[in-house]
Amino acid sequence: xxxxxxxxxxxxxxxxxxxxxxxxxxxxxxxxxxxxxxxxxxxxxxxxxxxxxxxxxxxxxxxxxxxxxxxxxxxxxxxxxxxxxxxxxxxxxxxxxxxxxxxxxxxxxxxxxxxxxxxxxxxxxxxxxxxxxxxxxxxxxxxxxxxxxxxxxxxxxxxxxxxxxxxxxxxxxxxxxxxxxxxxxxxxxxxxxxxxxxxxxxxxxxxxxxxxxxxxxxxxxxxxxxxxxxxxxxxxxxxxxxxxxxxxxxxxxxxxxxxxxxxxxxxxxxxxx
Numbered sequence: 001x002x003x004x005x006x007x008x009x010x011x012x013x014x015x016x017x018x019x020x021x022x023x024x025x026x027x028x029x030x031x032x033x034x035x036x037x038x039x040x041x042x043x044x045x046x047x048x049x050x051x052x053x054x055x056x057x058x059x060x061x062x063x064x065x066x067x068x069x070x071x072x073x074x075x076x077x078x079x080x081x082x083x084x085x086x087x088x089x090x091x092x093x094x095x096x097x098x099x100x101x102x103x104x105x106x107x108x109x110x111x112x113x114x115x116x117x118x119x120x121x122x123x124x125x126x127x128x129x130x131x132x133x134x135x136x137x138x139x140x141x142x143x144x145x146x147x148x149x150x151x152x153x154x155x156x157x158x159x160x161x162x163x164x165x166x167x168x169x170x171x172x173x174x175x176x177x178x179x180x181x182x183x184x185x186x187x188x189x190x191x192x193x194x195x196x197x198x199x200x201x202x203x204x205x206x207x208x209x210x211x212x213x214x215x216x217x218x219x220x221x222x223x224x225x226x227x228x229x230x231x232x233x234x235x236x237x238x239x240x241x242x243x244x245x246x247x248x249x250x251x252x253x254x255x256x257x258x259x260x261x262x263x264x265x266x267x268x269x270x271x272x273x
Contacts, residue, residue: 002032012042015213045119060089064097080109139179140178179194188206215259222244242267243267
């Protein structure tokens with residue numbers, strides 16, 4: 001039987017992030033992709049004004065009930081941007097709709113560059129820890145990692161010892177595997193640290209010339225798809241990082257709100273071979 005992955009995150013109608021990235025990218029990996037929108041926004045929240053936001057928490061129980069009545073089960077769950085009041089609802093759904101041995105992949109989307117995203121309270125990291133507890137894989141960036149642990153956020157002037165202590169502490173959330181993104185020990189390189197709780201491995205790429213919105217969603221989506229295609233966590237992270245670099249390189253300077261990942265989907269298919 002082909003595997004089915006359910007991804008739970010928002011739809012930002014414009015802006016090349018969240019579900020508008022996850023659905024095409026994971027589908028391109030050859031994985032049947034089912035979506036559960038956590039919210040609907042007119043655009044993402046970075047750089048746009050007067051964006052609309054609609055919390056869809058109230059719709060989730062009815063969708064779950066429909067799936068259960070139709071006998072639908074999922075082989076993997078991948079969560080991204082979710083609302084503050086949805087953690088328990090999502091945990092319940094991941095339990096009731098799980099096929100035997102279903103994977104849980106959590107991208108704890110809530111912060112970057114030392115700051116929480118708009119709309120999240122100061123206590124949201126502790127709520128997100130509940131979603132990380134028992135997850136097979138979590139994919140925080142450096143800011144999210146520090147916030148999950150209640151520690152000072154350190155984005156530069158750190159060493160390997162700092163990163164590896166951070167990774168080890170992230171396992172105390174209850175996560176089985178950790179993929180920490182945005183790691184850099186060299187100004188010309190950036191990558192991730194991948195840990196299974198016993199060893200930490202690294203993958204690095206040349207640092208790209210620009211910072212772009214939506215690259216975290218692209219990384220996590222490729223990672224999830226590659227993982228379900230049978231790649232190891234380190235291999236999946238390497239494919240995901242390569243795709244992010246290719247997407248940034250394919251994006252013109254005036255395209256400020258996201259990356260043109262659509263142009264490099266053929267590369268993704270080749271990377272997975």
